Amino acid sequence: MPVPAVLRSRVPLLLLLSVLALAACKREETVPQAAAAAPKPAAMADTDEHSYAQPDKVVIDDLALDLKLDFDARTVAGTATYTLQWKDPAATELVLDARDLAIEQVEGEANGAWQPLKFALADKDPVLGSKLTIETPARNAKVRVTYRSSPEASGLQWLTPEMTEGKQLPFMFSQSQQIHARSWVPLQDTPQVRYTYSAHVTTRPDVMVLMSADNDPNAVRDGDYSFRMPQRIPSYLMAIAAGDLVFKPISARSGVWAEPAMVDKAVAEFADTEKMIATTEQLYGPYRWERYDLLVLPPSFPYGGMENPRLSFITPTVIVGDKSLVSLIAHELAHSWSGNLVTFSSAKHGWLNEGVTSYVENRIVEALYGKDVSDMEYVIARNGLKKSIGDMPVATQALAVKPGTKLDADDALSAVAYDKGAWFLQFLEERFGRQAFDAFLRGYFDHFAFQSITTETFLGYAKQNLFDKYPGKVTDAEIQEWVYGPGIPASAPQVLSPRFGIVDSARLGWRGSKQLPPAAITSTWTTQEWLHFLEGMPETLPVAELEQLDQAYHFTGTANGEIAMRWYPLAIRSGYAQANDAAAAFVERIGRRKLIMPVYSALVQTEPGLALAKDAFAKARPGYHPITTASVEKLIAEAKPAPAPKVAPAPAVDEDGADADTATPEQGGDAPVN
Numbered sequence: 245m246p247v248p249a250v251l252r253s254r255v256p257l258l259l260l261l262s263v264l265a266l267a268a269c270k271r272e273e274t275v276p277q278a279a280a281a282a283p284k285p286a287a288m289a290d291t292d293e294h295s296y297a298q299p300d301k302v303v304i305d306d307l308a309l310d311l312k313l314d315f316d317a318r319t320v321a322g323t324a325t326y327t328l329q330w331k332d333p334a335a336t337e338l339v340l341d342a343r344d345l346a347i348e349q350v351e352g353e354a355n356g357a358w359q360p361l362k363f364a365l366a367d368k369d370p371v372l373g374s375k376l377t378i379e380t381p382a383r384n385a386k387v388r389v390t391y392r393s394s395p396e397a398s399g400l401q402w403l404t405p406e407m408t409e410g411k412q413l414p415f416m417f418s419q420s421q422q423i424h425a426r427s428w429v430p431l432q433d434t435p436q437v438r439y440t441y442s443a444h445v446t447t448r449p450d451v452m453v454l455m456s457a458d459n460d461p462n463a464v465r466d467g468d469y470s471f472r473m474p475q476r477i478p479s480y481l482m483a484i485a486a487g488d489l490v491f492k493p494i495s496a497r498s499g500v501w502a503e504p505a506m507v508d509k510a511v512a513e514f515a516d517t518e519k520m521i522a523t524t525e526q527l528y529g530p531y532r533w534e535r536y537d538l539l540v541l542p543p544s545f546p547y548g549g550m551e552n553p554r555l556s557f558i559t560p561t562v563i564v565g566d567k568s569l570v571s572l573i574a575h576e577l578a579h580s581w582s583g584n585l586v587t588f589s590s591a592k593h594g595w596l597n598e599g600v601t602s603y604v605e606n607r608i609v610e611a612l613y614g615k616d617v618s619d620m621e622y623v624i625a626r627n628g629l630k631k632s633i634g635d636m637p638v639a640t641q642a643l644a645v646k647p648g649t650k651l652d653a654d655d656a657l658s659a660v661a662y663d664k665g666a667w668f669l670q671f672l673e674e675r676f677g678r679q680a681f682d683a684f685l686r687g688y689f690d691h692f693a694f695q696s697i698t699t700e701t702f703l704g705y706a707k708q709n710l711f712d713k714y715p716g717k718v719t720d721a722e723i724q725e726w727v728y729g730p731g732i733p734a735s736a737p738q739v740l741s742p743r744f745g746i747v748d749s750a751r752l753g754w755r756g757s758k759q760l761p762p763a764a765i766t767s768t769w770t771t772q773e774w775l776h777f778l779e780g781m782p783e784t785l786p787v788a789e790l791e792q793l794d795q796a797y798h799f800t801g802t803a804n805g806e807i808a809m810r811w812y813p814l815a816i817r818s819g820y821a822q823a824n825d826a827a828a829a830f831v832e833r834i835g836r837r838k839l840i841m842p843v844y845s846a847l848v849q850t851e852p853g854l855a856l857a858k859d860a861f862a863k864a865r866p867g868y869h870p871i872t873t874a875s876v877e878k879l880i881a882e883a884k885p886a887p888a889p890k891v892a893p894a895p896a897v898d899e900d901g902a903d904a905d906t907a908t909p910e911q912g913g914d915a916p917v918n
């Protein structure tokens with residue numbers, strides 16, 4: 245792969261790094277390490293373009309919620325009481341983020357009594373929501389807002405009983421990342437502010453409520469629940485869920501919350517969770533959040549997982565019966581170190597959360613399931629990155645987004661943050677050696693525990709504790725290229741997957757001879773091998789060949805969403821109409837964006853496909869989360885379909901059996917991924 249031109253000047257890096265290292269080192273002397281100590285300022289000043297909050301003036305120190313969940317009205321209503329720390333002696337306003345909230349009253353505590361305060365809720369900005377400005381001439385230590393969320397709150401989904409597994413009780417859940425917490429609690433909705441919280445939540449007595457807090461595995465279901473989160477968290481980690489939820493333990497400190505019909509399957513699938521916690525602790529220091537539980541959501545959950553502290557939210561689509569997709573659990577658990585403990589100070593530094601986490605995830609997978617498995621996962625991720633990065637605007641190909649670059653908060657984290665980020669850390673591991681690099685990362689998590697930091701703070705710390713400690717291992721130019729440059733650096737380590745080599749041979753053999761590989765080979769394949777088998781196919785295949793594959797492997801109608809998201813687009817592009825009904829059923833049943841968007845994208849390429857997409861979306865829409873609805877709506881609105889499906893010509897096959905039209909030459913196996 246050609247080395248992309250580096251955009252930024254490399255000269256000032258050394259200077260910048262020395263200043264930052266000095267700043268980081270100074271802070272270490274003065275900042276106490278205790279979790280509930282006074283809030284710490286972000287290590288480097290950083291503007292968060294996605295928040296109206298002014299954390300340099302005042303910060304929330306503690307939040308106390310008293311809320312009622314009303315399933316009929318689809319609202320969260322009650323009070324949010326903030327204990328404040330005033331930073332700027334001249335500040336007389338508290339500015340909060342809100343979105344579609346009805347603000348009923350605002351009061352400030354003065355001399356033990358609550359007095360009304362003046363406030364203004366500005367017009368709604370489509371991305372940021374509304375600025376809530378509260379006049380606080382007395383610089384009150386406590387402020388209380390009485391509010392009600394909208395039934396259309398972007399951060400909540402309300403499900404009718406029919407949309408649940410058990411069909412008996414309604415369900416609701418939050419998804420606050422990136423900037424949706426403000427749609428159910430008025431907050432300083434920026435990761436630069438961390439606070440402790442408590443909550444008293446009431447609802448109908450037959451429903452269990454859980455939060456990103458100290459959930460009690462033995463809680464009695466009575467509609468009246470209290471929570472405390474004694475560790476400081478940023479607002480995007482505020483979470484709540486309610487429904488017919490029961491608990492089953494995995495170990496003394498971990499277990500699964502799920503609907504009754506799902507809980508046993510989930511406990512079996514996620515049985516290795518305790519081993520994952522213990523492995524990560526060995527590598528990176530103690531798990532600092534007490535319990536680690538998993539909440540299995542209905543299939544409409546728009547993401548794979550969400551690292552809500554003490555209670556990761558998990559899609560049911562990874563429960564496939566053979567533990568082959570549990571790297572998702574490793575990922576969400578890893579966020580307990582990278583993200584929840586050491587947090588990006590704004591989404592511009594997304595890789596600090598997702599890249600470091602994807603690296604840690606891979607280490608957990610390697611430790612538990614072996615290097616051949618973790619290598620397959622790296623190859624799949626990196627092939628995806630290489631496919632997408634070239635089409636991205638140059639600015640978003642860099643790990644760290646330069647100030648002033650506009651991003652949509654829901655799209656801010658691309659494969660660059662995840663996979664280029666993990667690749668950068670693997671590069672550092674390779675250069676400095678595993679022992680030194682593990683010690684560095686462990687020290688990093690300790691040093692910045694419960695703080696929100698920028699890329700530059702990371703680099704300053706790395707300079708002092710890695711680059712300068714072991715000189716001559718990396719150059720400034722290499723670091724500069726990894727962090728601020730586009731594309732994939734030439735110094736990227738190569739990953740070879742021998743297991744994918746077998747898959748490549750099987751695919752190529754079939755493409756050349758139409759002979760399927762012997763069952764003795766494919767019967768041992770896990771999800772990853774099937775994904776690689778499909779990803780190496782050309783853009784389109786003749787219908788007869790798709791029929792042959794389908795008869796042998798039953799891809800159409802598969803219960804494995806990762807296979808489905810690769811098979812249906814191939815089938816649709818190739819005009820294999822037999823798969824249409826199953827593809828439509830798939831996008832109607834599942835709301836996880838990553839799995840269904842490729843299917844919709846393939847459909848909207850042609851007129852008949854677009855009609856199918858619109859029809860499926862109309863049926864699915866009432867069950868979709870607002871985030872998924874917005875993505876599908878946009879795709880359909882912007883579609884430019886061709887009149888009819890492209891029917892695949894018989895593809896040219898090279899002499900060695902390789903497809904001439906296969907998009908990426910490096911499908912793993914014996915070929916390096918970079």
Ligand code: BES
Nearest residue numbers: 421422547548549550551572575657838
């Ligand atoms: N924190 C993310 C989910 C997220 C990111 C929500 C950005 C909103 C904005 C979570 O940890 C995550 O990365 N989930 C992945 C799974 C993972 C295995 C790559 C997902 O949902 O696909």
Ligand code: ZN
Nearest residue numbers: 575579598601
């Ligand atoms: Zn993540």
